[in-house]
Amino acid sequence: MRTMRSGSRAGRRSLAHLLPSPADYSGLRRSWRSDLIAGVTVGIVALPLALAFGVSSGVGAEAGLVTAIVAGLVAAVFGGSNVQVSGPTGAMVVVLAPIVAAHGVGAVAALSLMAGAIVLAAGVLRLGRSVSYIPWPVIEGFTAGIGVIIFLQQVPSALGVGIGGHASNAVVAAGQTVAEAAWPGALLPLAVVAVVAVIMLALGRWLPAVPGSFVAILVVSVPVALLDLPLDTIGELPSSLPAPGLPSFDLGVLASLVGPAFAVAALAAIESLLSARVAATLANTGALNADRELVGQGLASIAAGLFGGMPATGAIARTAVNVRSGARTRAAAIAHALLLLLVVIAAAGIVSRIPLAALAGVLMVTAARMVSVSTFRRVARSGRSSAAVFLVTAFVTVAFDLVIAVGIGIAAAAFFALRALSRMSGAHLEPLPGDPQPGDERIALFRVEGSLFFGAAERLLDEVAARDDVAVVILRLSGLQLVDSTGANALGEMVTALERRGATVLIKGVRPEHLPLLERSGAIGALRHPNHLFAELEPAVEHARSHVRRAGYAI
Template sequence: MQRLFKPKFFTLFKRGFTRKQIIADSLAGVVVGVLALPLAIAFAVASGVSPERGLITAIVAGFLISFLGGSRVQIGGPTGAFIVIVYGIVENYGIDGLIISTVMAGFMLVGFGLLKLGSLLKYFPHPLIVGFTSGIALVIFSTQVKDALGLDIEKVPSAFGQKLLTYFEQIHTVNWYAIAVTLATIIITIYSQKIFKKIPGAFLAILLCTLAVQLFQLPVTNIASFFGEIPNSFNFSIPHVEWADLGNYVVPAMTIALLGGIESLLSAVVADGMIGGKHRSNTELIAQGVANIVTPFFGGIPATGAIARTATNVKNGGRTPIAGIVHAVTLLLIMLFLGKWAKLIPMSALAGVLIVVSYNMSEWRSFKAILKNSFFDSIILLTTFVLTVWVDLTVAIQVGVVLSALLFMKRMADMSDKNIDNPVDRDVLEDYSLVPKYINIYEISGPLFFASARRYAEIIEDLGMKSKILIIRMRHVPFVDLTGIKNFKDTIESLRDENTRIILSGVQPNVLEEFKKHNILKLINEKDIFNSFEDALTYAKTIEIKTK
């Protein structure tokens, strides 16, 4: 248990925090707390719950995830990915149903961590993740059309098609003042960062647009129109549970757990790349689970690691969990002393913030790149995307995973009849003891695809950091998929930053073609790619290495 659950905060606490780092983390935490304010409110409102539930989630879950988590810089709280799920659960089962589902999901996440499933969640292929992320982004955008245009609609249907039809039927009720506020929010959110680098654009946009609406008395709806006063306190409460109905919540809970686990680990991986660290995936899952068990009893909604807020934390100097803890404290102080003013925030301003969030989530560049390249990856991407938008996220993930496995098996079957050995490499020197110490050698034995890509990348990076030259033998790599390409490219970029020379040998023609297509040959010189290992080793020995 001790090895499974080792929070970064306690590890760093034992080493001691410097005064300089505490100050830097505290300032970063305040900035992230200010950024999280409009996002927490917007995510809650879009999910069909009252705004204070978003704030409570960011405070309670944000504190627990930083205090108990396996990442140095992870910022936890409500995220856009949960909007679709929470909205559906509330609509079908009510608030009590949401609380029960979230608590169950928390126990599932703790179970994932205890069973050491943190590494397994990394095996979700990249096209599947892009597919459901892009689908969620489109659904979030569709939920904000009503408030962005100021349409007079009492209740927006949950189904995507019915939603579009309702908007079309009510387009004559458009409010031009609401459109102006929405556009102003979007413009300020995007472009204010060029002028005010330390003030989050979303916060500045909400502040200015709220002031403008109040000053000019613009006829647009605000939070108070729908939810009344925002409480400046929260209480512990236990939901009413019908034990016979617990089975109804298993599927929603599993969806929350899977999405929360995937998103939190993705966020932690992104953070690792930004700070050069390494998170503890199983500890992170357990922390996410504890946060989702505790938070609902205070009135919160599902929480996970937030990629945008985590990146903001890092960019502003956050390097330890202190930043995340300060972020939670900052939000608590805002809720206690300034929460009463939040009811004046226009709904169209929140819509503008969420439209920017949905655009940033859309990953349209990755979406476009996948469609241009692999046929199999395109099938996974489009299937997951369409099911997310038109059916629901649970079905999309289930079908996407099964489809990924089936297509992989087909690709492996297609390759089984081919001779993947490179004849030129058969008689090369196999005694690596004669190789100079500044040269390291690693052989990838098998396809570079989503299930193996991360492990290969970790080993290659580890070896590369210990050597001046790394020869990577690829004679037994029959194919690469997009996830393999992405991990391999990230690893090469990381080693280049460490001035490690990469040499490839025995690259199959189809693999080399994929490398060219995805610009890996811009990172590795073509003269550093050889058909045989013998030629690669001879060349490596001729490279002049400067040593101290």
């Protein structure tokens, strides 16, 4: 009974670690002014991005704005970072666009609920630290690939063709759009895109504190509205949040959404945890609770789905703006969501007249910033294998699928890592210690070091087995850092082969952590006698010389 009570208390403490607490706002009395300023600043930055990402994904500007409000508020309260800002992101657009094309807009809310539940379960199961296993070149590679796709997805709006081209590859769709554009009519939306890009780049260079995307959209939207230029606009937006409710469920559609839901959940978890990790390095804003972050992001996507929104993730760019604007507690991200809600209530009519070409310009500049030449140079300087992983991940992201790209990138990184680990392993022939004695030439002493695993075992042990002119082989295993089941099995097979050939095998210096595996695999049992396992080198060498003398090799 006492054990059950203690287990119950431990379970409650574990669950409490994943829930909000008053400690989340312990510094608010000192930082509320800077938090409020940061929240307003990031809200101004987030407004055009939320609209643009909603339109670009095919779900609509309203869904993007609703997601930024609802998911941004829920993730701020329940997430594991004190400064994370969540909402629709470019990476999610890349995944959602083909799903919308295949299943329709109506499936997105159900998809958001399903993906949110998966991310929530991952947090409860304490899988938050798993993102640390994704190599840096893979992260940068799919970030660059996402940037290319986002840029290409804006080509229809930039040419005044409308939102489309999501049913096929982004490169193909962009090329078809250019071929189908109505010239010279396409020059007008292109001019709007150019003006937005110039303003954002200029302000980013000379006035980085000014929200360039907001200013750019304001500058182009006013003359477009006054002159009534023939440009597609966002269209009517609601003046309040929609009522929450469960989306319509069709079992056939739900079954077809299981795979996409896992893909969306994987992306949401990866991007959110990466964003939170970046935020933790920008300022001293408190520790990151990775598991709680997943819980918060899962609840955020569920809430967004109930309000007709789309799956959300932590947004790296908006989170960075939040921190650099002075945010220190969750109040800043909450203020950002409330500001966007105020825009919906008080300025929906004005926002609805923003040209789609202006949003395309914002996303094109955002995408261009994601493809960083300096980042690729840093990756390339890290080694040819890192550059190869980066390029492979970026290519697969653009050509096929983001989640597939992450898997292939991790596999490529693992291959290069195992190859490097294999090259660091080896079996080196050493002279026997002490003064030379007759018959020593019939004894081979090998120092086996590095890793004896599936990627190196056969090559490493072939070096030992190649010595067929000796009577005794001594294997020094104290330098082994890693032994897996394949390596242990290969070692056992080599000992058996040497013994069958007439050579006596002595093993010296097996580490305690390796001994159980070597015993289970039969490597120790393959020795001719249990006394052929030694802890020290000198007794092993003396035993080997006694074998040579008895065999008559020492003359």
